[in-house]
Amino acid sequence: MMIVFPTMKEDGLKAKRGAHFGRANFYTLVNVEDGMVKEVSVHKNPGHVTGGCADAVANIQSLGADKLVVSGIGGEPLKKFLAANIDVFFDDKNENLEDSLHDFLAGKTAKIDPNHSCNHKH
Template identity: 35%
Template sequence: MSKNRIAIPSENPGGLKAQRSGHFGRCDVFTIIDIEQGVIKDVHAISNVDHTEGGCLVPVNLLAEQGVNGIIVSGMGLRPLMGFKNAGIKVYLGEGVTVEDSINGLLQDKLSMMTEEYVCGGH
């Protein structure tokens, strides 16, 4: 993990101490964390967008435009999972209550990759 930009669906206002959102597509914000050589270099939040038009791929496109190459989620449907895969963005299953818990799990190599067997229904 040399240089990565990781997104974590979060509650307002975002940041390391923010609570993680249980639903990536309906989160308030995405906390974006830049990591270089295993060290957090920058943390900022971007607002999620309404994805009624364009469906669940709208957040996928938003994060791809931000240069994100990984996202840590609690779960998601098959369509956004495939969208992230097609965009070259790795999807990790996160743990913990806060953004900081999740990013620490990634930095400690404790997170699993999300696969089709973990997708939520109804998406």
């Protein structure tokens, strides 16, 4: 399973999570197999100026992600991620990636409810 966490710095598992997935400075990709972290890689967010949220979806999809953990997301990008077969999970409690990953792997992070989507741009 390949999980993407929007993050603010290149700090691996210690990174502070980015509040807005499309504007986070980096995407930290965590490869998990059999409940164990196999690899962590950090990728600069190339942005999404020209294509709006479609670019952000394509950027994350290009990393091979099948899961995305966010603290907020707009309705349109949520629909686009789901159409791209990327499950989106909601975590607005954990500020850093390591804690968020721990909760995710423990089954404490739910798939996002469309009611948790934001009305402002990400």
